[in-house]
Amino acid sequence: MSASEVATIRLVSIGKRYAGTSALDDVSLEIKAGCVHALVGANGAGKSTLGKVIGGVVRPDDGEMYVDGRPVKYTTPRDARDDGIATIAQELALAPAMSVLENVFLGIEPRRAGFVAKREMRKQYAELISRSGFDLDRDATVGSLRTADQQKVEILRAVNSDARIIIMDEPTSSLTSVETAALHKMTRALRDQGKTIVYVSHFLDEVLDLCDTVTVMRNGHHVRTALADEETETTLVAGMFGSAVEAEQFEKPPPSTAAPMLEVEGLRRGDVLHDISLTVREGEIVGLAGLVGSGRTELARAIAGADPIDAGTIRIGGQQRRIRNPADAIRAGIAFLTEERKHDGLFMDLSLAANTTMADVPAVSARGILRLGAERSRSRRLLDSVNVDPPIPGMRASSLSGGNQQKVLFARWLFGHPKVLILDEPTRGVDVGARAAIHRLISDLAKDGAAVLMISSEIEEVLGLAHRVLVMRRGAITREFPADPPLSEVMEAVFGLAGGQA
Amino acid sequence: MTVQPPSAAPDDAPAEVVAVTGPTSMFDRRVRSGRRLKAEHIRDYGIVVFFAAIFIYFSFASPVFLTSGNLLNIVYLNATIAIPAFAVTLTIIAGNFSLSLGAIFTLAEVLGAWAAVQWGVWWFFPVSIFSGAVMGFVDGLIVTKLRVNAFLATLATGLAYTGLALAASGGFNIIPTKGANIFTFIGQHSVSGIQYPDFIVLFVAIVLQLVLAYTVFGRHLYGVGGNRDAARLSGLKVDRIVILTFIIAGAACGIAGMIDASTTSQGSATNVLGTNLALLAIAGVALGGTSIFGGIGSVWRTVVGVFMLGMITNGFDLLGVAEYWQDVVRGALIVGAVAVGSMIERR
Numbered sequence: 147m148s149a150s151e152v153a154t155i156r157l158v159s160i161g162k163r164y165a166g167t168s169a170l171d172d173v174s175l176e177i178k179a180g181c182v183h184a185l186v187g188a189n190g191a192g193k194s195t196l197g198k199v200i201g202g203v204v205r206p207d208d209g210e211m212y213v214d215g216r217p218v219k220y221t222t223p224r225d226a227r228d229d230g231i232a233t234i235a236q237e238l239a240l241a242p243a244m245s246v247l248e249n250v251f252l253g254i255e256p257r258r259a260g261f262v263a264k265r266e267m268r269k270q271y272a273e274l275i276s277r278s279g280f281d282l283d284r285d286a287t288v289g290s291l292r293t294a295d296q297q298k299v300e301i302l303r304a305v306n307s308d309a310r311i312i313i314m315d316e317p318t319s320s321l322t323s324v325e326t327a328a329l330h331k332m333t334r335a336l337r338d339q340g341k342t343i344v345y346v347s348h349f350l351d352e353v354l355d356l357c358d359t360v361t362v363m364r365n366g367h368h369v370r371t372a373l374a375d376e377e378t379e380t381t382l383v384a385g386m387f388g389s390a391v392e393a394e395q396f397e398k399p400p401p402s403t404a405a406p407m408l409e410v411e412g413l414r415r416g417d418v419l420h421d422i423s424l425t426v427r428e429g430e431i432v433g434l435a436g437l438v439g440s441g442r443t444e445l446a447r448a449i450a451g452a453d454p455i456d457a458g459t460i461r462i463g464g465q466q467r468r469i470r471n472p473a474d475a476i477r478a479g480i481a482f483l484t485e486e487r488k489h490d491g492l493f494m495d496l497s498l499a500a501n502t503t504m505a506d507v508p509a510v511s512a513r514g515i516l517r518l519g520a521e522r523s524r525s526r527r528l529l530d531s532v533n534v535d536p537p538i539p540g541m542r543a544s545s546l547s548g549g550n551q552q553k554v555l556f557a558r559w560l561f562g563h564p565k566v567l568i569l570d571e572p573t574r575g576v577d578v579g580a581r582a583a584i585h586r587l588i589s590d591l592a593k594d595g596a597a598v599l600m601i602s603s604e605i606e607e608v609l610g611l612a613h614r615v616l617v618m619r620r621g622a623i624t625r626e627f628p629a630d631p632p633l634s635e636v637m638e639a640v641f642g643l644a645g646g647q648a
Numbered sequence: 649m650t651v652q653p654p655s656a657a658p659d660d661a662p663a664e665v666v667a668v669t670g671p672t673s674m675f676d677r678r679v680r681s682g683r684r685l686k687a688e689h690i691r692d693y694g695i696v697v698f699f700a701a702i703f704i705y706f707s708f709a710s711p712v713f714l715t716s717g718n719l720l721n722i723v724y725l726n727a728t729i730a731i732p733a734f735a736v737t738l739t740i741i742a743g744n745f746s747l748s749l750g751a752i753f754t755l756a757e758v759l760g761a762w763a764a765v766q767w768g769v770w771w772f773f774p775v776s777i778f779s780g781a782v783m784g785f786v787d788g789l790i791v792t793k794l795r796v797n798a799f800l801a802t803l804a805t806g807l808a809y810t811g812l813a814l815a816a817s818g819g820f821n822i823i824p825t826k827g828a829n830i831f832t833f834i835g836q837h838s839v840s841g842i843q844y845p846d847f848i849v850l851f852v853a854i855v856l857q858l859v860l861a862y863t864v865f866g867r868h869l870y871g872v873g874g875n876r877d878a879a880r881l882s883g884l885k886v887d888r889i890v891i892l893t894f895i896i897a898g899a900a901c902g903i904a905g906m907i908d909a910s911t912t913s914q915g916s917a918t919n920v921l922g923t924n925l926a927l928l929a930i931a932g933v934a935l936g937g938t939s940i941f942g943g944i945g946s947v948w949r950t951v952v953g954v955f956m957l958g959m960i961t962n963g964f965d966l967l968g969v970a971e972y973w974q975d976v977v978r979g980a981l982i983v984g985a986v987a988v989g990s991m992i993e994r995r
Binding site: 450452471472473475476477482484489490491492493494495496500503504505506507508511514515516518558 | 862863864865866867868870871874875877878879880881882883884885943944
């Protein structure tokens with residue numbers, strides 16, 4: 147415990163809103179100099195946003211921030227860096243075409259007579275490497291490195307800069323346990339040199355092991371800040387989810403005893419998916435819980451043919467199907483709603499009609515010619531059935547709200563009457579009303595016989611809808627729960643606490 | 649999802665005349681519903697108003713401009729730019745680009761004339777069109793399978809095709825003498841005062857516009873150009889669709905090469921148009937309002953764009969404005985049109 151009593155960062159009533167929902171609400175907080183300060187919380191609790199506010203990546207809507215007692219208003223990460231605050235972001239900001247060495251020293255190259263002192267730079271790098279315990283070829287091109295290694299370059303760069311305050315946003319999400327240990331060792335060494343580290347993470351064991359103080363966030367609010375010694379994983383989880391958390395209950399169709407519709411066996415993909423096997427029955431909703439980066443999305447993409455797999459078989463309705471691309475998956479009866487509707491879901495400049503029929507245009511055409519009247523009436527009915535407002539087939543997708551856009555995506559996949567629905571974050575960025583409507587829709591689809599595999603970061607949502615819950619951790623399914631499991635147990639499995647096997 | 653047989657669905661409403669197809673369909677519902685004029689409408693239809701304004705201006709300023717002879721002449725003179733421009737509109741909507749149009753045009757013209765001399769005059773037509781399609785296919789393969797950026801890929805193949813055209817012709821113009829009347833038929837004859845190339849321009853424009861607006865393939869083009877990842881996840885065969893657009897553009901350049909050879913009675917590897925064609929065609933596409941980033945656009949827009957440029961040349965010639973000033977005006981026009989479009993887009 148080397149935390150001094152001096153607050154190096156003081157936040158007063160910080161607020162940040164995105165499209166009407168608040169990501170941070172009236173957050174006041176002090177971070178003391180020379181300590182490792184953790185920010186923990188569930189996905190969407192605001193911990194990353196708070197880290198970004200401190201690092202100048204996100205500009206708050208309300209509140210003040212003081213660094214060493216001085217009021218500051220950062221508009222760019224550059225401003226924060228000039229003030230001695232460096233950020234190691236989840237989204238990497240490196241120059242991919244340059245070498246590791248050049249990236250680590252970018253902007254702070256040792257110079258001699260105006261030229262970069264290469265030898266000096268290499269010497270400093272060797273020291274840095276021995277101190278960090280990372281094994282990185284200094285001449286490798288950063289763009290050719292694995293994500294984990296790129297992450298290390300980011301860390302080295304922040305450490306190498308003369309920053310007094312370093313913000314680490316999920317720094318270990320792509321590191322191995324050995325590398326994590328090395329990072330922690332280095333983090334402690336930095337603290338002992340008097341630097342302040344803000345450590346954003348959802349790995350509670352790491353947080354308790356490494357940090358001096360912990361701030362718990364929930365739904366954009368600051369729950370409490372306490373010494374790490376006074377917390378346990380259980381108290382943190384309770385703080386993150388509230389003591390009286392009740393899973394919102396959705397109307398559920400009766401648990402299915404029907405034949406398996408989707409069977410996945412021995413699915414592997416590189417080091418992101420390890421030997422995954424699962425079954426979803428006709429009419430059954432299976433929830434897939436796990437942290438971001440646990441392999442949830444990768445599993446969904448693999449089943450939907452979006453990413454290639456190394457091994458494994460997929461059976462639909464008892465029949466083995468070879469799925470090498472999304473077209474194969476669609477033909478097999480699999481519909482996949484992506485997590486990022488703007489990035490790889492919707493056609494923003496096209497009409498709603500075109501958006502709903504894109505996965506099966508031949509169904510509204512004859513001999514290659516579109517039957518626009520038929521398309522319009524079918525699209526109109528689909529948009530009505532998922533309650534898109536307004537349900538005008540001629541409207542451009544970009545002119546709808548987020549919730550309505552999500553419903554349009556549903557409409558696209560309902561158009562083909564899929565046997566298997568894979569939903570990745572079906573209610574992300576959607577307002578409360580639309581959420582309820584989407585939940586009802588999912589429930590109805592299962593009643594009609596679809597096998598649904600639903601991924602959601604909101605565990606309450608998973609528990610409320612699913613007949614069974616699978617928990618993923620580090621690329622593997624680690625636990626399975628029957629309907630309506632206690633939230634705390636699922637949380638513990640998700641975070642890999644004692645109960646879980648990770 | 650299974651691909652359903654294209655049988656008539658029971659719910660099939662009688663096909664309505666109102667077509668909501670691409671995002672920029674002329675019959676877009678929002679426009680029809682008579683809501684107030686929005687910035688979007690200026691971007692979408694402003695170019696048509698502008699075209700009409702210039703047209704009316706020239707009609708008053710020059711006594712010759714508004715005669716059927718002159719207007720048909722504009723079409724005739726721009727046929728070899730217009731046809732490739734219409735076709736490359738599809739390539740661009742699908743999110744790609746081509747700089748090899750002029751080179752394909754030149755090599756197709758040379759090969760067509762060569763075939764006419766070597767194998768007989770009737771070979772002229774299929775060889776020029778087919779060779780153009782093959783060159784487009786090569787471009788498409790390089791862009792999709794080798795994953796070379798379309799800009800660079802077609803810059804490179806353009807160089808190669810131009811080189812091949814010089815090699816094949818040996819630097820001489822190839823002049824078919826046997827069957828010359830057939831060779832020059834398309835380029836130098838007319839029916840009731842209308843030159844044959846005018847018919848080809850009209851035909852190609854209509855066919856491609858219909859393909860784009862009313863076929864499964866056309867819809868897929870908007871999908872691929874609008875959001876490539878989403879298109880793939882929707883089960884579209886993205887590579888195949890992209891290659892097809894290059895083949896169509898190549899074939900169109902072959903047709904243009906055929907018209908040019910027929911008009912000039914020879915196949916030439918050193919035609920000036922060959923060096924400028926790609927840029928002129930793309931200028932017409934962009935001026936019409938098709939997004940060069942893909943996903944948005946129409947063939948009718950390119951019709952407006954290409955003939956606006958052609959009309960300005962013609963009108964200024966009639967008014968005796970010097971050629972270099974014409975170029976300045978054309979350049980300013982393209983910048984202006986594209987800037988207005990992106991300014992409105994950003995709001």
